[in-house]
Amino acid sequence: MADTVESVGAGQLPASEGKRPKSVRVVLLALMIAMMLAMLDNMIVGTAMPTIVGELGGLEHLSWVVTGYTLATAASTPIWGKLGDMYGRKGSFLSSIVIFLVGSALSGMAQNMGQLIGFRAVQGLGAGGLMVGVMAIIGDLIPPRERGKYQGMMAGVMALAMIGGPLVGGTITDNWGWRWAFYINLPLGAVALALVSAVLHLPRKRAKAGIDYLGVVLLTVGITSIVLVTTWGGSQYAWTSARIMELIAIGVVTLVGFVFWQTRAAEPVLPLHIFRNRNFTLMSVIGFITGFVMFGATLYLPLYQQSVQGASATNSGLLLLPMLGAMLVTSMVAGRVTTNSGRYKAFPIVGGVLMAVGLYLLSTMGTGTTRLTSGVYMAVLGLGMGCLMQITMLVAQNSVEMKDMGVASSSTTLFRTLGSSFGVAIMGALFNDRVKHVMAERAGAAGKHMTEKSAALDAKSLQKLPPVIREAYQHAVSAGTHSAFVLGAAVAVLVLVAAVFVKEVPLRGAGAKPSPEGEDAAPPVLVEAV
Template structure:
């Protein structure tokens, strides 16, 4: 596909980015409208499953489709993914109960996983590694754009229309993308149609799903040492051992283990995992500071967080062009991680007196660093493996980043709550609360109430006369405790990015290939075949012989 005319490749990429935008917008818009959906459908006890089921189905589909698309080509999977996502989106808008919404969100996840897996891989089909930098940057910018538009548009729809339109409004974008992909995207099978590794696929699913569920529920629904969490981790560990054994003996493994002998592939995925931890930590817990500690409304919080996203979009676009122009990427990756780490350290220094302007500047710094590093490690993996492994290697990148985010958010949440509780326990309560039955409501108040202005107003309205000043002291104590917890989260995020920075020092920078037909300089190839490096090493001799 890299030999297509430039105009056709650009048109295909517009269709691919439209597909990605369609999927990403539907992910980012849901969080804003969930309170309204819960009030309409009920079933608040199943609230988290609306997000969890999408994450699980998308993660599993992404890694499985990566391998299948290497065999059967990308077109069938991106079209199937778009179709499933559109059907799921339409059905989500028709949901009458929370259970129905969860089922249709699972269907959306299957489609979204296919779209995500094939969209980033399509860049590798259309362009050589040297050319991919620009397009990888633009793909990252699409995610940033969705993060900006989704919550803003979702809030507007909820305020002026019915919530069902959140799932329907982008269907025309999906239909246009489907038509363009159908007409323009060539069908190009990538490999021999060997027997599908069903056993390996099953054990891979049994490794991923319990692990993600364990880290999603640990510290929230169940304690870390509960039998539910420990049993899920045990099932995941057993399945991983079985998966490794199966893959070593499989004729056509779903995840070729020999790829992990490639130091660039392995190290890039480790760095991606660490970036996922810090990235999701920043995006999940910065709003806690803005809304809980500073008392800013959710709508204004979204605008402030938009600054980080715009910084990411700007940096991603510029860095992508620089990589394509210069062919260099390691120094840019190190610089991006250094900037992101500095931003995380600055965020860890926030206090209840820090201005919103300064907070916004710190978030922009994080966004600039993230936007610089984010697209590069997609490129390093794709550049280091043979083109026949493009789909499975690209899927691995996304899986490691998603798992990093899921695991990181869970661990950081536990750290935040633990630090908050310790801070509250170490802070003496106002003396007015002692031996005052009327003030017991204040003594037992939960810090989570800081995130709900309505609950705060309701508590204040029910206080006895003369207790307002005591209530303000309690709120100050809770805000300081939440600030301490969030600072701990950002310290951990800074440490994780520091580790990613150190790992990047050991990442070998190899020249970006100018053609997909060139063998990568570091590629283990197939264990049972001659490696590309060995084949390449014989080519000069062959050419010399032909010349004589």
């Protein structure tokens, strides 16, 4: 039988309790550490990459250090979710932590770029299970009605990772060497591993059906093809090249085959019935768009600040504080209001409006825009993202049965990941094209030659350029960010359109009223015990 204080079981702690048992708070601490591992890693490693290339060489393979990690993360995300649903959340989550730590240790010991790429892929396999595991376990432990209280905690971890990543990465690389950018994961991961092992006690499961291996292969190939298209298109290969066309064809064929097979598999990797719920489908769309906008903004805002406003790499991270701070505050407010009232439909609507307005304002920035003005614009964008970041996961989890909690969490995470890949790729294509065009227009052949060598210069390198070239480059970057943010604003309008059709189904937990029967009714809570 389960001990409701020392052993935490899914759904067994009623939301009416005024105070959570200590064990639940300890588990939440461990989950936040694991979440930070997944989010912090790329930002720390990104800062260390110039030093890594300087020691290991292989500059031509630099992009694969990130691409290998991203591919493995995206492809494994839905698989981790399904494994948790089939065989138990705790075991799959601990396995993902171990794989991530093994990949981190091996990456720190890499002797050449080939090894580093391979070990980063191992690390990415584990990272795919970290975020899914965190969201799914929180979904098991805390009823949706109360989950809003913890949105601020998750948003805080995200903000800390975005701000602290570059700072920590630079400090570690300068003082300890780039290998510690990977080794730093080991003590943090060990703490999370120990806490989860000791305190978290979820029901053990054993599915009668086997793993859907064909579904796994089809989904992995399909997702890999999509990510490679968005990564290579417009950079290593032209969008109309044979290689990109082949990848698109492979992606379409395998994903169509995957959907067909999921209707026949005994234990499908991604049960299609969850998409019959209107709210879940809408949250998947909103999550995709949020990922599209957020990662595009966090990529091109620092570039604008460094190239046009003259900020250093470290300061450009700190200059994102208005956006991240606004996102954190709004997320906390949204969580509290949702917990107290049980109402949430207004947040995606307001978030869609603010996100579109914020991106439009950012698109108006020019070479003379002050940091104060850009900070206000970023705060508007942050307010919009704060209304959306955790609400999408909350509503998605509330729209499925407990047995599909892992699949729902992984699907929502996957759509956000794919959205970020598309956002970075499409915004990047627009940005690079505009930069090259303006440079050629303002600086002639010299400008064209410079953009072929590099489409992004830091503030220190920029000061070494002749005044004419420097001014042309600043105008080019300003024009490029304008195009990227106009696209982002147009895409963000779709969030508002999708949010209008969300049906406000009562959240499971304390204070929730019985749901009307129908396809959008919230499924009952399934109480499980260890």
